[in-house]
Amino acid sequence: MPKPLIVVTGKNGQLGWELLQLSGRFAGAFDFLFAGREDMDMSEPETIPVFFENIKPDYVINCAAYTAVDKAETDQETAYTVNATAAGMIAKECHRYGCVYLGISTDYVFDGKGTAPYTTGTACDPVNYYGYTKYMGEQLALEHCEQSVIIRTSWVYSSHGHNFVKTMLRLMKERPEIKVVHDQIGSPTYAADLAEVLMQVIESMQHGHAHYGIYHYSNAGAISWYDFALAIKAAAGMQCEVLPIPTAAYPTPAKRPAYSVLDTTAIQADYGIVLKDWKQQLHTCLSHNTINLLN
Known part of the structure; x- marks a missing residue:
């Protein structure tokens, strides 16, 4: 009997890369196909049906995304x-x-105006255009495919790609002092953990335990970007001084949420996901990937 086929889009992004690293562990149970722009170009959606005609997957993990949050304000069509x-x-x-x-x-x-973790039932009100496009992606996916699982996540980082951890390490290496906003609160998510969660969801489905709809996942703990920067500095042994500033002192084209902690109760209950501590996972990322992170 052939193994179930998992197609992963966005193979060159943070999450796609982490799934690629993880795939060897699951090679006995699943076949994987990692798709890039050359296979189906998300900016040209008409290429998507052609891809599916030739490849008949059992699961598709869509990691492909337009993630330039500020640029999205002006490059809205793309x-x-x-x-x-x-x-x-x-x-x-x-x-x-x-x-x-x-x-x-x-x-x-x-909208980022909350004071308690957002549940999957909280009404959406996207804080910026990027958030709006992702919200519409959720709605269209759920409308077109009943067998859909959407996982909302936050503050994703990895040793691969562009993210806050890599940016902080680079700036701390280059500068004696950096300033980081202290009044935006959220939860970091190590992309390797998110990759594990996706595979845990798929394994549950293979065993007949399927739950569809929207879920939230992040590492455990709520901090500010300033707190995160201090933790990165300490974990990496950097000497750079990190100073707190308010959001008002660091204007950006796209508005950021003041509070965006996600309530992960549903994914823990339905799929048995155990959250890992954000600081512990930062140390895990740094200890495993020092060379990649500093390049």
């Missing part, structure tokens, strides 16, 4: 095409071929 239209098209093809769609979304679907 951001919407990649994050919403293409996500909906992939989900439609999943429905056509009877496979499961797993999509990744963001804490930016909320």
Whole structure:
């Protein structure tokens, strides 16, 4: 009997890369196909049905995304095409071929005005255009494919790609002093942990325990970007001085949420996910990937 096929889009991004590193552990139970722009270009959604005609997956993990949050404010058409239209098209093809769609979304679907962790039932009010495109991607996926799991996450980092941890390490190496906002609160997520969660969800489905809909996942703990920077400094043994500043002192084209902590109760209950501490996972990332992180 052939092994179930998992297609991963966005193979060159943080999460796609972590899934690639993880895939060897699951090679006995699953086949994997890691797809890039050359396989189906999310900015040209008409390429998506062609891909599915030739490849009949059992699961699709859609890691492809337009993630330039500030640029999305002006490059709206591309951001919407990649994050919403293409996500909906992939989900439609999943429905056509009877496979499961797993999509990744963001804490930016909320307005950031909350004071308690956002549940999956909290009404969405995207804080910026990027958040709006991801929200629409969720809606289109759920509309087109009943077998959809959307995982909203926050503050994702890895030793691969562009992220806050790598940026901080670079700046701390280059400068004697940096300033980081102290009044935006959220939860970091190590991409390797998110990759593990996705595989745990798929394994549960293989054993007949499928739950569809929207879920939240991050590492455990709520901190500010300033707190995160201090932890990175300490863990990496950097000498750079880190100074706190308010959001008002660091204007950006796209608004950021003041508070975007996610309530992860549902994914813990339905899929038995155990959250890992954010600081512990930062140390794990740094200890495993020092060379990659500093390049």
